[in-house]
């Protein structure tokens with residue numbers, strides 16, 4: 001499964017005109033490389049497919065998939081909204097000059113400090129996760145605040161259980177059948193600040209089918225009517241969440257972005273909302289990056305050929321956490337008659353630090369470079385300093401050139417948080 005724009009020249013791998021080997025030599029490895037034109041193409045596809053003459057549409061980028069100021073500029077230019085889940089997210093968006101009226105506050109346990117900052121910044125809306133959170137926002141607010149309420153519509157999806165969020169036992173939102181809704185509506189009717197502008201759902205991630213979304217829409221349409229029998233005003237907006245799945249392996253299926261979003265918008269047009277939103281993350285950035293590693297050592301065990309790379313679970317926790325599978329390729333000697341099957345493993349002290357099992361590659365030599373495809377979402381974002389690992393550098397490449405959007409962490413960055421004897 002290749003990233004959109006990879007190509008082979010002189011048996012070496014390129015993204016557009018950029019040799020991945022040259023980038024690896026210059027910026028060192030592990031190195032993440034995003035195809036900027038690929039990201040923009042995805043945004044355009046989503047914008048075109050999720051558009052309506054009847055409804056106002058919003059595309060709220062799920063920043064948790066991957067965020068960096070350069071990407072914020074792109075989101076801004078393309079007119080997207082963005083979400084934030086923490087003070088750091090807000091500060092990053094603000095520092096990158098993203099308009100606060102296009103920011104939505106997500107998260108299932110917002111702190112007082114975070115709420116106060118969001119109120120001060122005058123963001124677009126809070127996506128409220130619980131009645132308890134709603135009361136806290138009302139208490140802290142001094143003027144009118146738009147809220148979308150997250151509802152668990154109980155729609156099961158076919159994905160790893162760690163990324164399902166609308167199960168009966170989910171920690172997210174308030175259940176659609178929860179008796180608490182009468183009190184929530186009373187609260188909205190009698191509150192001074194919070195306004196129930198919209199309803200929100202997020203079913204989970206890596207959803208390949210359209211049906212779960214259609215099921216959620218049906219349930220929410222009914223639920224809206226029920227709420228409006230008691231609420232003193234109409235609920236204007238509906239945010240369907242994100243989760244549109246991408247392909248990691250050739251044999252994977254994916255959410256049909258164009259056709260799926262068109263079907264969804266058509267169905268939403270039949271309902272009585274003015275504003276509709278989606279929250280894509282992975283479907284914008286997921287397929288548009290690769291991670292380059294250097295294979296530092298080769299060794300054989302009784303069962304396997306091991307390719308030991310200079311990164312691993314600290315820059316990509318997904319195989320260990322979700323049993324996620326990836327495609328790989330060699331950066332040099334891409335096509336070869338001599339092939340070998342490898343366990344591509346990381347350098348961290350855990351048996352689960354395996355990036356890929358039974359991966360067929362051109363026969364490797366030590367110090368060769370390899371890439372993992374489709375690392376654009378939830379890799380850098382979930383990276384860690386495990387074993388003292390330093391987070392990789394991240395590049396955006398395009399026909400215009402190379403932009404280092406995140407520099408590699410340094411040992412100084414790593415040491416900066418510790419108190420040493422003698423420090424003040």
Ligand code: LLP
Pocket residue numbers: 062064065106163202204205206241242243244279280281282283318322377378
């Ligand atoms: N909206 C909400 C409220 C979310 O919680 C998420 C993702 C999204 C939108 C975006 O979902 P996407 O379109 O990217 O699937 N770490 C996991 C994925 C966790 C998703 C968390 N929430 C993984 O690596 O698969």
